[in-house]
Amino acid sequence: MSALAVKHLSKAFGGLHVTRGVDLDVQPGERRLIIGPNGAGKTTLFNLITGELTPDAGSITLFGRDITHVPSRRRPHLGMARTYQIITLFPHDTIIHNVSLALLGLSPLRWNPLIDMRRQSHIVEHARAALARVGLVHIAERPLSQTSYGERRRVEIAMALAQNPKVLLLDEPFAGLSIDERRDVHRLLMSIPREVTMVMIEHNMDVALEFAERITLLHFGEVIVEGTRTEVVADPRTREVYLGH
Amino acid sequence: MSFWLLLTVNSITFGGLLFLLSAGFSLIFGLMRIPNLTHGSLFMLGAYFGATLVGGYLGMSFDFWIAALLAALLVAAFGALLERFLLRQLPGQQLAQVLVTLGVSFIVADFCLMTWGGDPINVATPDALIGFLRFDALVVPKYRLAVIIIAIVVAIALWLLLERTRLGAMIRAGVDDPDMARVVGIRVSWLFTIVFALGAGLAAFAGIIGGPILSVYPGLDQDMLPLALVVVILGGTGSLLGSFVGSIVIGFIYNFGQALLPELAYFILFLPMLLVLIFRPQGLFGRFVP
Amino acid sequence: MSARLIACALGIVALITVPYWTPGIYYVNVASQILFYAIFALGLNVLVGYAGLVSLGHAGLFGIAAYAVSYALQSGLGHPVAIIVAVVVGLGAMALYAMLSLRATGIGFIMITLALGEIIWGLAYRWISVTNGDNGINVHTRPEPFGFSLDSANAFYYTTLVVFALAVAAVAVFVRSPLGAALAGTRDQARRMNALGYHVWAIRFWACMFSGLLTAVSGILFVYYTQFISPQTLALTSSAEVLLMVISGGAGTLLGPLIGSALVVIVKSVVSGYIERWNMLLGIIFVAIVILMPEGLVPGSVRLWRLCWRKAMRLRAAKTETPP
Numbered sequence: 001m002s003a004l005a006v007k008h009l010s011k012a013f014g015g016l017h018v019t020r021g022v023d024l025d026v027q028p029g030e031r032r033l034i035i036g037p038n039g040a041g042k043t044t045l046f047n048l049i050t051g052e053l054t055p056d057a058g059s060i061t062l063f064g065r066d067i068t069h070v071p072s073r074r075r076p077h078l079g080m081a082r083t084y085q086i087i088t089l090f091p092h093d094t095i096i097h098n099v100s101l102a103l104l105g106l107s108p109l110r111w112n113p114l115i116d117m118r119r120q121s122h123i124v125e126h127a128r129a130a131l132a133r134v135g136l137v138h139i140a141e142r143p144l145s146q147t148s149y150g151e152r153r154r155v156e157i158a159m160a161l162a163q164n165p166k167v168l169l170l171d172e173p174f175a176g177l178s179i180d181e182r183r184d185v186h187r188l189l190m191s192i193p194r195e196v197t198m199v200m201i202e203h204n205m206d207v208a209l210e211f212a213e214r215i216t217l218l219h220f221g222e223v224i225v226e227g228t229r230t231e232v233v234a235d236p237r238t239r240e241v242y243l244g245h
Numbered sequence: 246m247s248f249w250l251l252l253t254v255n256s257i258t259f260g261g262l263l264f265l266l267s268a269g270f271s272l273i274f275g276l277m278r279i280p281n282l283t284h285g286s287l288f289m290l291g292a293y294f295g296a297t298l299v300g301g302y303l304g305m306s307f308d309f310w311i312a313a314l315l316a317a318l319l320v321a322a323f324g325a326l327l328e329r330f331l332l333r334q335l336p337g338q339q340l341a342q343v344l345v346t347l348g349v350s351f352i353v354a355d356f357c358l359m360t361w362g363g364d365p366i367n368v369a370t371p372d373a374l375i376g377f378l379r380f381d382a383l384v385v386p387k388y389r390l391a392v393i394i395i396a397i398v399v400a401i402a403l404w405l406l407l408e409r410t411r412l413g414a415m416i417r418a419g420v421d422d423p424d425m426a427r428v429v430g431i432r433v434s435w436l437f438t439i440v441f442a443l444g445a446g447l448a449a450f451a452g453i454i455g456g457p458i459l460s461v462y463p464g465l466d467q468d469m470l471p472l473a474l475v476v477v478i479l480g481g482t483g484s485l486l487g488s489f490v491g492s493i494v495i496g497f498i499y500n501f502g503q504a505l506l507p508e509l510a511y512f513i514l515f516l517p518m519l520l521v522l523i524f525r526p527q528g529l530f531g532r533f534v535p
Numbered sequence: 536m537s538a539r540l541i542a543c544a545l546g547i548v549a550l551i552t553v554p555y556w557t558p559g560i561y562y563v564n565v566a567s568q569i570l571f572y573a574i575f576a577l578g579l580n581v582l583v584g585y586a587g588l589v590s591l592g593h594a595g596l597f598g599i600a601a602y603a604v605s606y607a608l609q610s611g612l613g614h615p616v617a618i619i620v621a622v623v624v625g626l627g628a629m630a631l632y633a634m635l636s637l638r639a640t641g642i643g644f645i646m647i648t649l650a651l652g653e654i655i656w657g658l659a660y661r662w663i664s665v666t667n668g669d670n671g672i673n674v675h676t677r678p679e680p681f682g683f684s685l686d687s688a689n690a691f692y693y694t695t696l697v698v699f700a701l702a703v704a705a706v707a708v709f710v711r712s713p714l715g716a717a718l719a720g721t722r723d724q725a726r727r728m729n730a731l732g733y734h735v736w737a738i739r740f741w742a743c744m745f746s747g748l749l750t751a752v753s754g755i756l757f758v759y760y761t762q763f764i765s766p767q768t769l770a771l772t773s774s775a776e777v778l779l780m781v782i783s784g785g786a787g788t789l790l791g792p793l794i795g796s797a798l799v800v801i802v803k804s805v806v807s808g809y810i811e812r813w814n815m816l817l818g819i820i821f822v823a824i825v826i827l828m829p830e831g832l833v834p835g836s837v838r839l840w841r842l843c844w845r846k847a848m849r850l851r852a853a854k855t856e857t858p859p
Contacts, residue, residue, distance in 0.1 A: 050730065052726075052729075072729055074732070075732075076732035084730075090720060090724060090727075097716075104716065107713075111713070111714055112712055113709050113714040115713065116708075279642065331826065335825075335826065339641070340642070341829060344778075344821070345826065348819070355812055355818065359815070467770065467771060471771075478646065508661050509661065509662070510661055511653070511656070512657055519650055523638050523647075526638075
């Protein structure tokens with residue numbers, strides 16, 4: 001059974017076909033990289049998978065369960081987590097509050113208007129543990145607005161991991177990071193256990209290639225090449241897409 | 246003359262007046278993306294200015310039409326100052342700008358109360374337009390006919406401005422995509438001032454034109470603002486045609502509603518607006534969703 | 536933080552002893568007004584400050600509860616039943632209000648709520664067979680909880696104070712709760728909240744219902760205070776005034792609604808005796824706060840206080856470092 005399977009997924013905005021009949025089959029524990037030039041439809045594909053966009057045609061299956069019509073807010077409850085290209089966290093709150101919100105999202109406690117959030121020791125402990133995993137527990141009480149960009153990226157990953165996802169979608173996790181920060185994030189991602197299947201969109205080839213086991217190349221919303229790292233790198237069509245000949 | 250015929254004529258007249266009021270509101274909403282909550286007060290301010298100029302001020306008494314133009318210019322200038330010194334302090338913060346227009350409406354309304362007192366002021370119909378015109382069974386007050394004609398003239402003038410001038414092209418670009426307009430080199434902030442002043446001037450003009458029909462009284466702003474809102478929501482954000490069609494429709498709903506179902510008149514007036522906001526938020530002819 | 540505790544303690548003492556230090560019954564009544572309008576502002580603040588949704592029709596909901604009490608009493612029902620009816624009707628109206636207005640956010644939400652407020656006002660004004668139109672409805676008696684009469688200004692004040700304390704406690708509990716944190720999250724990053732598994736619409740809906748409860752309670756207190764309800768209470772200006780209370784005090788703070796309410800009520804009831812242009816004053820204050828101190832008086836004053844404190848500290852440090 002695939003962890004994440006996408007069949008004939010299509011989406012058009014007016015006359016513009018952003019996703020054309022995309023097929024994707026990610027096996028459990030796999031590290032899949034999605035590449036393609038700007039405008040290839042990579043983020044749109046993620047938006048379709050997470051449900052923020054409704055596909056015109058096609059299906060999405062998560063561990064055998066058809067989630068094509070499941071509302072986007074339910075998908076994290078089924079084990080799908082995602083990070084964004086542009087960081088959209090909660091700047092007025094502390095780092096640990098940000099992570100607590102991620103934990104709370106899957107908990108029935110989120111409907112409770114009576115208990116004190118700060119006294120929920122199990123949430124606080126889990127949040128600290130999640131921050132420890134990304135090496136940020138020492139600044140847990142710092143407001144997000146006073147953190148560096150690299151630290152915020154790691155907070156975002158902590159939030160995604162805190163939800164114990166079965167499939168983790170990462171949209172350009174290395175974007176805008178310095179060399180050191182990139183190294184830290186890379187090490188972090190490599191340390192994630194195989195229980196979590198990972199699909200990553202990335203432009204930065206050095207770090208991304210090291211991470212990828214299988215690669216899917218998108219162009220104009222279509223899958224052009226797919227295969228193992230060596231296969232895709234060697235494929236002449238890859239060069240064609242990037243260099244135009 | 247038949248009751249229904251009279252009601253119809255009044256509806257079209259009122260629609261014309263509403264168009265003069267809401268064209269400006271629609272332009273401001275279209276370009277700046279804010280419902281200008283001062284619009285009703287600007288209508289009232291124009292009516293008061295016009296009434297004073299017509300009635301005689303500092304020993305001078307003005308011709309009705311000159312008074313109308315002067316009032317419009319005065320209020321347009323005020324609108325420009327309002328945009329330049331208050332709204333521009335909050336660039337891009339639409340929510341805050343709406344609140345500022347709300348606050349200013351309080352200030353303008355109280356200013357009018359202070360300056361002109363609590364009693365309603367009647368505005369005399371211009372001499373040339375007193376009386377009626379007869380078309381068979383149809384008896385139409387001359388002034389009401391004039392209002393309809395003025396509304397049509399202004400509609401055509403605005404259309405020409407928007408479709409045939411460079412300024413109009415810039416305004417339309419700003420309505421469609423303000424960011425893109427900036428990139429292309431259009432000074433959007435300067436455009437904001439112009440359009441706000443134009444909208445204010447139109448509202449004031451509508452106020453004094455409406456004077457002989459509605460008279461001027463404290464609370465006129467509270468009566469007119471919701472109507473402008475309904476017309477623009479119904480007709481469509483940023484669309485002149487929408488304002489025109491919406492005005493006529495609301496003119497009819499308002500008059501027929503008052504006559505047939507007085508207890509629910511307000512309800513049926515706002516119901517189409519509510520339905521549009523819920524099911525087709527861009528309005529009948531709108532270019533974007535608020 | 537002990538300065539804050541001292542200030543709070545002083546404030547509580549001041550509130551409890553109002554009848555003893557104010558110059559007369561008129562001012563005790565002003566204090567009552569400040570308190571029930573503060574409850575109204577607390578209710579609106581749940582939406583404006585914590586949900587990030589600016590409602591311009593809240594006076595309509597306030598008025599519906601007030602009219603419900605009046606109508607129930609007029610129909611011969613006793614006070615306890617009338618109050619319960621008013622709360623139920625108020626909540627029902629809020630549910631409908633929320634379902635219609637939550638189809639949008641931001642400017643769209645403002646416009647739908649403005650329209651809803653106008654519709655409710657229009658019904659109050661024109662549906663004469665039910666609301667008696669402009670003549671309004673009189674409420675002749677006040678309830679007598681546990682046999683105590685509320686006719687005196689002091690008695691009514693203390694009852695309002697108790698209800699206000701409960702309202703503040705309720706909001707404080709809500710804000711610290713998981714649902715409160717979720718609501719604030721939807722205000723800051725609605726899309727992210729959705730991606731984290733939250734049901735954004737439902738969270739906002741329950742926030743509206745909480746707001747509706749506080750609004751209904753304040754409307755009931757209002758109508759027992761003035762013993763009269765007319766359409767003027769539901770006009771757009773009333774919705775604007777309560778919004779001014781929330782924003783001037785400080786949206787999203789616990790104390791802001793009380794300060795904002797005090798500001799507006801004092802201008803309307805006390806300052807209006809000396810300045811005829813108090814409406815203009817309110818407008819000027821509103822514009823000034825939105826432009827100059829948008830976070831409101833409570834956070835703004837705290838910020839100014841800290842700034843002055845730091846400047847004073849720096850001056851003192853500089854003095855001790857002056858070279859010989």
